[in-house]
Amino acid sequence: MSPLRWVALALLSWLALMPARAVAETATVTDVAGRQVSVAVPVRRVILGEGRQIHVTAALDRDDPFGRIVGWGEDFEKSDPDTHAAYVARFPQAATLPRFGSPSRGAFDIEKAISLQPDLVVLGAEMQRPAEEVRLVERLAAVGIPVVYVDFRHAPSRNTEPSLRLLGELFGKSEVAEALIAFRAAEIARVTExxxxAGPLTRPxxxxxxxxxxxxxxxxxFGxxxxxxxxxAAGGVNLGSELLPGTFGTINPETIIVRDPDVVIVTGGNWEALAPNGAWVGLGPGADLGKAREKLAALMARPAFRATKAVRTGRVHAIWHQFYTSPYQFVALQRIARWLHPRLFADLDPDDTLRRLHTRFLPIAYRPGYWIDIER
Known part of the structure; x- marks a missing residue:
């Protein structure tokens, strides 16, 4: 794009947004990257850099979850197609939203973003470095479009509440955000307290x-x-925490054999669009759990796992991978706690917790399919 065309586009975008922003209040917020950002609130036109951020924004805008979304990441349809389909069935306009590639892959179309005239772009914290490499924030700031970073993936135990609170303020939905934060905290406390x-326990x-x-x-x-x-938090010892320096990493198969874990927990999802006919364990809303169990059993025949104590004693489980990038990880915490300490948490029902979350906060109906145990 020529410099003259860039300036013209910037000026037109700024002029188009002036009437809406003239009546809005300007708030200076701090995102999870520690950046102070001035935003006209409440925001009216938002681009979600990651489509799966709808898990958050739909809770804030339950009655009209796509009313202020003008574009979103293409990851949602590919990585979580079952939930994506549920939202599109309930809100058909979602199918027509412009989609964006990830800044992490250098695929975020800045010109298209500007043409949509958003007054906010929301990016995941893991996108910060690649965004800086292409000066994405500066180029959007040049036409008056602020960017904030949120995080539900790399350090969710630290960043989930601040991210919820930040989006609640920007959306003018602070009361809803605080209610969700309180719900989350209470459900976590049912495990931690x-x-x-209980006092000293054997931690598997x-x-x-x-x-x-x-x-x-x-x-x-995971580290x-x-x-x-x-x-x-659920009362176990994570092998990866001893071996991996970051949130994600790889553990050598020989190490697994030597350490002989008491419990194996597999993460799975529907990746038919990304890895067709793969050996992955298909989990998610409405999943075929019989097929998922067959795949889980096949995975445990791999050399790294087949002789482990976990496989010998039947303490092998699988859980929906997408809990790893949503504010609903407290449901996974409850499920893991029951797996690790079944007697202590015999009355804890994570399925009911997830159902109550949908009933109270989310605009789509709950369907089971988020976890399984291996058949003994």
Whole structure:
């Protein structure tokens, strides 16, 4: 694009947005990257850099979840097609929204974003470095479009509440955000407070097997954040926390054999669009759990797992991978707690928790299919 065309586009975008912003209040907020950003609130036109951020924004705008969304990431349809289909069935306009590639892959179309005249672009924290490489924030700022970073993936135990609170303020939905934060905290406390009251417990060693079957690689896992933090909070010892320096990494198969985990938890989802006919465990709303169990059993025949204590004793489970990038990880925490300490949490029903979450906050109906146990 020529410099003259760029300036003209910037000026037209700024003029088009002036009437709406003239009556809006300007708030200076701090995002999870520690950046102070001035935004005209409440925002009216929003681009979600990651489509799966709808898990958050739909809770804030339950009655009209796409009313202010003018574009979103293409990842939602590819990585979580079953939930995507549920939203499109309930809100057909979602199918016509412009889609964006990820800044992490250098595929975010800045010119298209500007043409949509958003007054906010929301990016995931993992997108910050690639966004900086292409000066995405500066180029959007030049035409008056602010960017904020949120995080439900890399350090969710630290960043989920601030991210919810930030979006609640920007959307003019702070009361809803605080209600969701309180719901989340209360459900987490049902695990952490009972563990604290129980006194010393044997903490099983857990191997988190991240998206096995998506590729032939073995064995992807989690460090001391995300699912790794959930295992610790649920009263277990995450093997990856001892070995991996970051949120994600790979554990050598020989290490798994030597450490002989007490429990194996596989993450799975519907990746037919990304890895057709793969060996992955298909989980998610409405999943075929019989087929998922067959795939889980086949994965446990791999050399790294087949002789482990977890497989010998039947303590092998699978859970929906997409909990790893949504504010609803507290449901996964409850499910993991029941797997690790079945007697202590015998009365804890994560299925009911997820159903109540949908009933109270979300605009789509709950359908089971988010976890399974291996058949003994």
């Amino acid at each position: 009972r563990l604290a009251a 060693l857990v191997m988190l097997d991240r998206i096995p079957g998506y590729s032939d690689e073995c064995c992807l896992s 001391n954040e995300n699912f790794g933090a959930m295992v610790a």
